[in-house]
Amino acid sequence: MASALINVPRKAKRGDVIEIKALTSHIMETGFRRTAAGDLVPRDIITSFNCRYNGAEVFRADFFPAIAANPFISFFTVAKESGKFEFEWIGDNGFSSTASASIIVE
């Protein structure tokens, strides 16, 4: 069950700098740990995250094994027009998760 929690202001004034927060559910298994039997636990992490604002990419991040489980990302952008933020997480083993949130710019 992959779920995400998104925090985008519902309303903003044109030109405002707004904070966007995105939290997603993922184990972020590093690939460095071993089981009690000595076998390596295979890596299973999110490798990239991106956010599009009305289709245009405003933020992108590459993830690495040292990032904690259930990664939380916070970043800023400028409120230009009403519309939709789309979030996408891509990871190992074909992991893919999406979420979206809308904003009204006055």
Next chain:
Amino acid sequence: MSFARAITAAMAALLVAAPSLLAGEIPPDERRSGYTFMGPDTRAMQDDDTSNPGMLFVLDGETLWKQKLGAAGKACADCHGDARESMKGVAAHYPAFDKALGRPVTLDQRINLERTQRQQAAPLAYESHDLLALSAYIANQSRGIAITAGDDPELKPFVEKGRELFMQREGQLNLACANCHNDNFDKHLAGSPITQGQPTGYPEYRLEWQTLGSLERRLRSCMTGVRAQAYDYGSPEMVALELYLMSRAHGMTMETPAVRP
């Protein structure tokens, strides 16, 4: 002489003021949630439901609540309806006495009893994602509600048993829970603050675990810490300890899912 007399008088006054209070116990109005021992960053993480990773489990729990399963083909919601109404305040009085079993059961055990008896489905393993998600979803409905666990008179001997275990020294370090959590809270163990051990936010998200965990997991890690043999999940000792801790926090408000370092 007068100093000694003053101390004797003070102790006599204390005994008169709080006759039920035993040496080393925390007076009710001085009890503090683990929240008050944390730094501003971790508090902010807990306070905002979109940054609290425990809420991911609550969301999953909501999905599971509505999922039909087992031979009976029933979902939790088919009998209990909207959890926001039916489960309000429920977690605040767990562990609760089960008349059929004649002993207290924890919220996790209650969920599994309902699964096996009513839904005719396989029980969920302790600390499994689904069990934590369901208990977090149910306990989240009690957020802000005062803890009432232990009120049932039939629970009295079990609360007493839990209190004994809390006060009993154990392990190679020969420490009782009370040695740290009653006598030395607000001090530090290595770099970490020692809290009072008030179980107000379980299941809680521990940053150290990088996942949600139950009160029993927390207790087991303390027991391992004092080099004692930890009680098994769901054992009578564990349930008694959980019950005592909840009754010790009587009247404090629930904050599930809490975030702790």
